[in-house]
Amino acid sequence: MRWLLDIDRRIIFLLVLVLIVLATVLQDRIEFPIVSSSPVDGVYDAIDGLPAGSPVLLSMDYDPASQAELEPMNRAVLRHLFRKDLRITGMTHWPRGLNFVEQVVQSTAREFDDLSVEVRTFDSKKAATDHLALVKTKPDEAAKVKAQLATVNIGRERAEAPIQYEPRLYTLLDEVEKGLAAEPFEQGAKHHVLTVVERKPTKEYGKDYCYLGVRLGAAILIINMGQSLFDAFPADKYGTPTRELAGQGKVLEGVSKLGDFKYLMVVAAGISAEQWIIYGSQKYGFPMGVGCTAVMAPDLYPYLNSKQITGILGGAKGAWEYEAKIRVPDKATSRVPAQTMAHVLVILLVIFCNVAYLMVGRSKPPGAR
Amino acid sequence: MRGLSSHSRALGFGLGLGLGLALALALAPAARAAEPAPLPKPGWFKAFDTPNDAGQKISAEWAGAENERVEAKYVLSISTRKTGPFAEAFRGPSTTSLKVEDTATFGPWTGGDAKAHHVAVSPLATYRTQTLAALALDDGPKANATATVAMLLRLPKRLQWLHLFGKETLDRARRTLADAKVKRVADLEAEGVQDVEKDLAAIILDRPFYVTLEVVEGERREPVGDVQEARARDNAFNWKKLNNFLAMLFFGGAVLGMIRRARSNPDMYLRRIGGLEAVDEALGRATEMGKPVLFAHGLETMANISTIAAVNVLGEVTKRVAKFDTKMICVNNDPVVFAVSQETVKEAYLHAGRPDAYNADDVIFVAAEQFSYVAAVSGIMMRQQPAANIYMGYFYAESLLLAETGASTGAIQIAGTDSYTQLPFFITTCDYTLMGEELYAASAYLSRNPMLLGSLKGQDIGKAALMAIVLVGTLLSTVGIEWVTKLIEVYT
Amino acid sequence: MATLDVPEKKGAPSIGDILFYVVLFNLFLWGSLFAFLHEDGHDLRVNGVFNYEALGVLIATGVTLALYSFLYKDNPFFKAAENLYVGVGLGYELVLVWYSSIKPDLYKPLIRYAVRYELWQEGAIKGQPDFWLLIPLFLGLLLLSRFIPRLSWLSRWAFAFYVGFGAGASIPNVIASNVLQQLKYTLVPIPFDAGFLAAFNTVVILLGVVSVLLYFFFSIEHRGAVGIVSKVGVWFLMICFGASFGYTVMGRMALLVQRVDFLIHGWLRL
Amino acid sequence: MQFFKRTIPIAIALITGAWFAVQYYVPAGWSETSLTKASTWLKILAGFAFALGLYSLCHMHLLRIRRRVPGWGYSLLVYVGLLTALYFGMIGEVRKVFEIAVGPIDTSKGIAWLVFAGWHAFEPGGEGKGYVWLYDHVYNPAQATMFSILAFMIASAAYRTFRARTWEAAVLLVAAGLVMFGRVPLSGLVSDFFPSFADWIMANPQMAAKRGILLGVSLGSIATSLRIIFGIERAYLGGGD
Numbered sequence A: 001m002r003w004l005l006d007i008d009r010r011i012i013f014l015l016v017l018v019l020i021v022l023a024t025v026l027q028d029r030i031e032f033p034i035v036s037s038s039p040v041d042g043v044y045d046a047i048d049g050l051p052a053g054s055p056v057l058l059s060m061d062y063d064p065a066s067q068a069e070l071e072p073m074n075r076a077v078l079r080h081l082f083r084k085d086l087r088i089t090g091m092t093h094w095p096r097g098l099n100f101v102e103q104v105v106q107s108t109a110r111e112f113d114d115l116s117v118e119v120r121t122f123d124s125k126k127a128a129t130d131h132l133a134l135v136k137t138k139p140d141e142a143a144k145v146k147a148q149l150a151t152v153n154i155g156r157e158r159a160e161a162p163i164q165y166e167p168r169l170y171t172l173l174d175e176v177e178k179g180l181a182a183e184p185f186e187q188g189a190k191h192h193v194l195t196v197v198e199r200k201p202t203k204e205y206g207k208d209y210c211y212l213g214v215r216l217g218a219a220i221l222i223i224n225m226g227q228s229l230f231d232a233f234p235a236d237k238y239g240t241p242t243r244e245l246a247g248q249g250k251v252l253e254g255v256s257k258l259g260d261f262k263y264l265m266v267v268a269a270g271i272s273a274e275q276w277i278i279y280g281s282q283k284y285g286f287p288m289g290v291g292c293t294a295v296m297a298p299d300l301y302p303y304l305n306s307k308q309i310t311g312i313l314g315g316a317k318g319a320w321e322y323e324a325k326i327r328v329p330d331k332a333t334s335r336v337p338a339q340t341m342a343h344v345l346v347i348l349l350v351i352f353c354n355v356a357y358l359m360v361g362r363s364k365p366p367g368a369r
Numbered sequence B: 001m002r003g004l005s006s007h008s009r010a011l012g013f014g015l016g017l018g019l020g021l022a023l024a025l026a027l028a029p030a031a032r033a034a035e036p037a038p039l040p041k042p043g044w045f046k047a048f049d050t051p052n053d054a055g056q057k058i059s060a061e062w063a064g065a066e067n068e069r070v071e072a073k074y075v076l077s078i079s080t081r082k083t084g085p086f087a088e089a090f091r092g093p094s095t096t097s098l099k100v101e102d103t104a105t106f107g108p109w110t111g112g113d114a115k116a117h118h119v120a121v122s123p124l125a126t127y128r129t130q131t132l133a134a135l136a137l138d139d140g141p142k143a144n145a146t147a148t149v150a151m152l153l154r155l156p157k158r159l160q161w162l163h164l165f166g167k168e169t170l171d172r173a174r175r176t177l178a179d180a181k182v183k184r185v186a187d188l189e190a191e192g193v194q195d196v197e198k199d200l201a202a203i204i205l206d207r208p209f210y211v212t213l214e215v216v217e218g219e220r221r222e223p224v225g226d227v228q229e230a231r232a233r234d235n236a237f238n239w240k241k242l243n244n245f246l247a248m249l250f251f252g253g254a255v256l257g258m259i260r261r262a263r264s265n266p267d268m269y270l271r272r273i274g275g276l277e278a279v280d281e282a283l284g285r286a287t288e289m290g291k292p293v294l295f296a297h298g299l300e301t302m303a304n305i306s307t308i309a310a311v312n313v314l315g316e317v318t319k320r321v322a323k324f325d326t327k328m329i330c331v332n333n334d335p336v337v338f339a340v341s342q343e344t345v346k347e348a349y350l351h352a353g354r355p356d357a358y359n360a361d362d363v364i365f366v367a368a369e370q371f372s373y374v375a376a377v378s379g380i381m382m383r384q385q386p387a388a389n390i391y392m393g394y395f396y397a398e399s400l401l402l403a404e405t406g407a408s409t410g411a412i413q414i415a416g417t418d419s420y421t422q423l424p425f426f427i428t429t430c431d432y433t434l435m436g437e438e439l440y441a442a443s444a445y446l447s448r449n450p451m452l453l454g455s456l457k458g459q460d461i462g463k464a465a466l467m468a469i470v471l472v473g474t475l476l477s478t479v480g481i482e483w484v485t486k487l488i489e490v491y492t
Numbered sequence C: 001m002a003t004l005d006v007p008e009k010k011g012a013p014s015i016g017d018i019l020f021y022v023v024l025f026n027l028f029l030w031g032s033l034f035a036f037l038h039e040d041g042h043d044l045r046v047n048g049v050f051n052y053e054a055l056g057v058l059i060a061t062g063v064t065l066a067l068y069s070f071l072y073k074d075n076p077f078f079k080a081a082e083n084l085y086v087g088v089g090l091g092y093e094l095v096l097v098w099y100s101s102i103k104p105d106l107y108k109p110l111i112r113y114a115v116r117y118e119l120w121q122e123g124a125i126k127g128q129p130d131f132w133l134l135i136p137l138f139l140g141l142l143l144l145s146r147f148i149p150r151l152s153w154l155s156r157w158a159f160a161f162y163v164g165f166g167a168g169a170s171i172p173n174v175i176a177s178n179v180l181q182q183l184k185y186t187l188v189p190i191p192f193d194a195g196f197l198a199a200f201n202t203v204v205i206l207l208g209v210v211s212v213l214l215y216f217f218f219s220i221e222h223r224g225a226v227g228i229v230s231k232v233g234v235w236f237l238m239i240c241f242g243a244s245f246g247y248t249v250m251g252r253m254a255l256l257v258q259r260v261d262f263l264i265h266g267w268l269r270l
Numbered sequence D: 001m002q003f004f005k006r007t008i009p010i011a012i013a014l015i016t017g018a019w020f021a022v023q024y025y026v027p028a029g030w031s032e033t034s035l036t037k038a039s040t041w042l043k044i045l046a047g048f049a050f051a052l053g054l055y056s057l058c059h060m061h062l063l064r065i066r067r068r069v070p071g072w073g074y075s076l077l078v079y080v081g082l083l084t085a086l087y088f089g090m091i092g093e094v095r096k097v098f099e100i101a102v103g104p105i106d107t108s109k110g111i112a113w114l115v116f117a118g119w120h121a122f123e124p125g126g127e128g129k130g131y132v133w134l135y136d137h138v139y140n141p142a143q144a145t146m147f148s149i150l151a152f153m154i155a156s157a158a159y160r161t162f163r164a165r166t167w168e169a170a171v172l173l174v175a176a177g178l179v180m181f182g183r184v185p186l187s188g189l190v191s192d193f194f195p196s197f198a199d200w201i202m203a204n205p206q207m208a209a210k211r212g213i214l215l216g217v218s219l220g221s222i223a224t225s226l227r228i229i230f231g232i233e234r235a236y237l238g239g240g241d
Helices: A009-025 A038-048 A064-083 A095-110 A125-137 A139-144 A168-173 A219-227 A272-284 A297-305 A315-325 A331-360 B002-034 B129-137 B145-179 B185-189 B194-205 B239-264 B274-289 B305-324 B335-351 B370-384 B398-408 B423-429 B437-447 B450-478 B483-487 C015-037 C052-071 C076-116 C131-147 C149-186 C196-215 C224-267 D002-023 D029-066 D072-102 D110-120 D129-161 D167-183 D193-229
Strands: A055-061 A087-092 A114-122 A148-153 A185-187 A190-200 A209-214 A263-268 A288-292 A311-314 B045-049 B058-062 B073-079 B087-093 B117-121 B209-217 B220-230 B293-297 B328-332 B363-365 B388-392 B412-417 B432-435
Touching: A009 A331, A009 C224, A009 D129, A038 A064, A038 A263, A038 A288, A038 A311, A038 A315, A055 A064, A055 A095, A055 A272, A064 A087, A064 A095, A064 A263, A064 A288, A064 A315, A064 A331, A087 A095, A095 A209, A114 A125, A125 A139, A125 A190, A168 A185, A168 A190, A219 A272, A263 A272, A272 A288, A272 A297, A288 A297, A288 A315, A297 A311, A297 C196, A297 D193, A311 A315, A315 A331, A315 C224, A331 C224, A331 D129, A331 D167, B045 B209, B058 B073, B058 B209, B058 B220, B073 B117, B087 B117, B129 B145, B129 B185, B129 B194, B145 B194, B239 B450, B239 C149, B239 D193, B274 B293, B274 B305, B274 B388, B274 B412, B274 B432, B274 B437, B293 B305, B293 B370, B305 B328, B305 B335, B305 B388, B305 B412, B305 B437, B305 C149, B305 D193, B328 B335, B328 B370, B335 B363, B335 C131, B335 C149, B335 D029, B363 D029, B370 B398, B370 C052, B370 C076, B370 D129, B388 B398, B398 B412, B398 B423, B398 D129, B412 B423, B412 B437, B423 B432, B423 C224, B423 D129, B432 B437, B437 B450, B437 D193, B450 B483, B450 C149, B450 C196, B450 D193, C015 C052, C015 C076, C015 C224, C052 C076, C052 C224, C052 D129, C076 C131, C076 D029, C076 D072, C076 D129, C131 C149, C131 D029, C149 C196, C149 D002, C149 D029, C149 D193, C196 C224, C196 D193, C224 D129, C224 D167, C224 D193, D002 D029, D002 D193, D029 D072, D072 D129, D167 D193
Parallel strands: A055 A087, A055 A263, A087 A209, A263 A288, A288 A311, B045 B220, B293 B328, B293 B388, B328 B363, B388 B412, B412 B432
Antiparallel strands: A114 A148, A114 A190, A185 A190, B045 B058, B058 B117, B073 B087, B073 B209, B209 B220
């Protein structure tokens, strides 16, 4: 048993490496049971329970440095908000995040475009790939191949015959421009190549969502927003007066101050989450949820316990669970399984070495330090 | 005709007056009902230099009033002349800008009238340095016709500024700009002239400003009080940071006082610090094995206190190394730390009476960046197999990489860091670890210099005070006495 | 020359070592070939121009594998990658020093007036030289006095400024962020009315802070009551270190996943 | 001599230290300016110090090459990396100096092409791309790889050291195990208790100890600062009395 304790550390290195390589190679084939934790449920259920058309505020307070951790959850939450047809108002406290966050909002809104696609079905993957090459090189010839027209809306999880919606379509189609084709995909033993003929936006700026941009002031800004949104943000990022956005049938209809929002979601890399709680929800009373980096999460749990926030999405794990809940597997989903397996390995190693240690007995002098 | 006309006019006038009066009387109740609630009327209004700032702003303060509501706005206007013209500098709902909420300006000292309002406005937002520069540079006739037109268009503004600031201000601005060789306003954006804008700002701010307050709702407008005068000044003390200042005086006093006492009373009890006792053991082992000792500072620069403490430890360790006649390699990542370490090691050898043993190449600058440093130091560990590794300073992710590699070579490892995120890794992989504060105590402990030991005693007094504050403060705030928590707020 | 004189361990590499080198090298070689040859692989030319990106990916892969080979043992591949990386890292930092401090902070506001002013009397250079910068220039030159052993003590003046600034500026900042801020979070009322757990948590934090502080006391013996409380402090410290360690594992694994992701999708294009 | 070697530096440290300790409380414009100026000066000083570092590193490797120390060939690679990075990084500046001195140069052919190839080789018209390329394909991967080695190290450290040798070690082990297990996404399958208990540990006992450490550290650093300012601790000046 002694040797188990003095095991060459290179064996451990090898175990870790093999496991992660396997998990990465078999990424698509690994089905991971996901049990969402109650903090994540807290955010999801709160948003899911809102009636369509409720105004919500989304504060995205991070910058490219925390992008890897926060962008997946930001997108996941946005997708959920859009899918529920809520009226979304976006903003940020961070000047460095201004354009970056805007891009996240816009591209997510684009995912809800109605896509008219020509579906060309092939029997083999080879034929489909060849066709794709043809679309790239000789679009005219490619257009002559017989096709069926269908409408797809990935955001709303809708697709017409001959294809059926499945989550894979999301990553396949979300960046395909008009006139271009997506990579072939297999469904029911057939291989389909989808060529986008037209994109019809279904989410309209100013009506379904808006982006107020950035304003400095942190806590003071939040207090001002609690008094009057129009004074805190006289105009949105593009110069449209916010009063105009509050007109009939517009995104801010019936909203003039923070308390009028039905929900606040904060995706934050810094202290702004706490500021939103203390100066915002505590003072003006509205439910809110927080998404933050894994390091910050423990600091926020006391607020969850005291019910000042409905839930927390913490780091990659939170994003992963949320992606599962809204059935859109994205970046978090592709990385978390490998991470998890390596993590479990470490736990097993610790258990194993302690069992071995106890069996050898503590009386013997320790071997390798 | 004339008589008639005057007659009829008088008649018409009388009739009109009568009718109007009657109408007014008849409609009066209705009109009063349609009229919205009266505007808030603050009882007093004053202006003064904004405290705790760098002389950029002036403050206005006024009493809270009845009927304050979001629709009714307070409007502040400023001017450089008592008679105006005034320009609007602030507009906000009358329910906001309460003084008690303005901790950004006052820190904890917002007290007094709970309903009073406070707003700090920057004259530079109204009278912009760019405008001053434009006017100052535009001087003199222009041959170009378009320039003349442009000048004419700007004339009202120029006249207004001349009226507000006087010719002397423009002259001062002109001199400043000429000194900096600025010829066009766009030049102000150029590199090397950023300070000119500061100078222009100082020229604009160098005068009293006049402030008026009005209450505005829709078309209605009512002035509050008289025109007030204030001047923006550089403040000498930031009262928001008073608690910080007092804390510094207290801790500083405790440390310095104890150092003073230690001079007359050098015998002092000091608890054992295992990690430091182990230094001699490690050096002894290295001597026995004929292998070198490796000393690594963390990643921080020389301006970081942990690094300073690490260099102090380095000095003490080197003295011992010289005594033991062992070899030491000191690896660095920051060039300043590297140079300082070289000096420290050299002097320590000299101090130990072994200047011959000093070799400048023992202190090496191995790499300039975090992970190439890791790669290089790991390489040194694998190839030279030091018998002891000493890590002192502020570490980041490299801590575990170094310590785990060091452990695999079988070296005795002693670490000391105040970077609490890395402490877990040192604790688990090193033989001895100085946690947090112990790093700062290390040089005192090793040198046994009474003055340094005295400062440790001072630290203990500080800790005792902190413990007392925590315990008493929690007790007080639990029974509802809040002022202790106010005392420790941080304002910037 | 202590750092140079210690001879590196020399000896014939064992069979295992040779096997390892051969496997590693072949992995790189065949992997790269595969990466270029298979269907979705890299292209040699893109738009008729040599594909520098693909070449870059190969180099990146080489560096990655060579650095990982250190996990097996110190070896020639690692030594090569290490030294190359040290060189590139230093070069990169030097370029950074030039672009981010010497050029904008010293050359532009001070020296270029001396260098270029005469050439462009009416030229594009606006502003005045900032003569304050003569101080750091002077101190910097003092630093360079270290190249002359007899004058090297002059560099102490520069050290003194550097260290003095660090020491002075840190005091108030430490009080603000580490003393007051931490006290503020600790000094909360014990919420007896918010349920047992909330009150318990507050008491736990209070006990932890006080006992850890007591553990750090230098000038009193850790015996009797003090000994017991500081023992509790040690337990808190151990919980803290264990928990932080455990909490970090996941994040570190993510780094490796990212790297493996590069090898499999970026290099091999699977 | 003692005056120049010892007294002046201590006086400099005293004056700068004392002023920048007080500066924090002085909001006036000139006080802020002194802070920004001094931090810029520190940056410049660090820049000068880089010359010392560069010399040390180059000197060491040059010696290795000259003396043919075993493995001296690897030292050549340091120079290769250094010069490549410097070339790609500084070629633009060199070109500027050239253009100021001799007027515009045509870098599309001849010797000028050879010298300035790094400026445009990687993408026609893409100036300075070479530096980005080097960053993306050597510097960045090397950095990320060294960083990711942590994953292996953390696994082996956990295996080697997490043993219940003493009561303290057992506490550490249990805390680490609980938090690790609670952080695994799968722990929720077993029981909701684990993730929430892990969070509880992080938010309470862990937080408490962290605060205790931070408070102690701040006192230690204040004391060290004062010892520096008042010249009691002067190891950085070579120690001595």
